[in-house]
Amino acid sequence: MRRVYPVLALLMPLNGCAFLVATSGKDVGALATRDEVQHDFGxxxxxxSVEGxxxxxFRTHRKISEGWKSIYYSMGYVVTLGFGEVIWLPNELYRATRRSIVGQTVRFVYDEAGNVKSVQLDGEAIPNAPRPR
Structure with a gap:
């Protein structure tokens, strides 16, 4: 049991780092109109137009915030007693680095009035984006 304590002491400062990496960057949920999107992304x-x-x-190399992952990491920290961080942190660092170097595609779908209806990051829908004001 004494051998476990040094491992726990090394892992405790890491808890929450994957969460911080995942949620850092540009929050695309804050963009509500086509003008705001084009002002921010160029x-x-x-x-x-697809189905009207x-x-x-946009092709971008900037970090896009993946705030929806917060609930998953919170549950994972509780279930694994924080040991999941050993896998999650390198995974998030790899994803952030790869997307910063190679780039990523962000698609904004609008309604008829030009308001952002949905956002996709590399073909995957971003939950809770856009957020109503």
Missing amino acids: TPVVSG QPYDE
């Missing part, structure tokens, strides 16, 4: 790489809904796609 000229879209692709603009079009206009969209803009």
Whole structure:
């Protein structure tokens, strides 16, 4: 049992680091209109319409906040007593580094009035984005 204490002492400062990496960066849920999106991201790489809904796609190297992961990490910290951080932190660091170097595609879908209806990051829908004001 005494051998466990040094391991716990080393892991305790790491708890929450994967959460911080995942939630850092640009919060795309705060962008409500097409004008705000284009002001923040610039000229879209692709603009079009799918099923009558206009969209803009941007290619970016900036970190996009993945705030929806907070609940998953919170539950995981409790269930694994913080040991999940050993796997989650390197995974989040790898994802953030890869997306910063290679880039990522962010798609904003708008309604008829130009308000952001949904956001996709590399083809995956971002939950809770946009947030109503």
